[in-house]
Amino acid sequence: MTVVTLMWEARAASGRGGELLEWARAQTLGAAPLRRETFRAPGERVLVLTWWETDGPDDRLPELPDPDAALIGRPVHRWRFQSLDFSAADFTGG
Template sequence: MTIALMWEARALPGRGPDLLAWARAQPLVPEPARRETLTAPEDRVLVITWWHAAPDTELPELPEPGPDLIGRAVHRWRFETVE
């Protein structure tokens, strides 16, 4: 089964490039099968990781950035493939 984890954060005004650099530098151990980083207006950063794992597997996620980077708590979602 494939699990997709989505991590989304909104940077403080003007800190979008810093949040993007921070997110890209965060290691995940073990590494996911795939990792994609996206940006959106209002200094938002989205990281999606794909894992080949059972539905109840605990998987590594990006941590919460420091309060000097984000304007609100990180949003996280977990999705499973539909067979």
């Protein structure tokens, strides 16, 4: 098996960062990933990472759609990464 991480990143239209974050959190994928994390960053950017166990790095996987064009300040960026190794750290996320 292969673990693939999908990265989805968007910058909100001016003043709409909170709306974009709420929109991203509300999106369902039709299947449950191994893990899903949502981040925010300066510049009203929202990032969603999902991890999937697949048969190969090019398998078709559920992805977040594009939000309404009025909600974003530029096109959504998407990248796909294949996990090569993993180190469990003492991370509390606090």
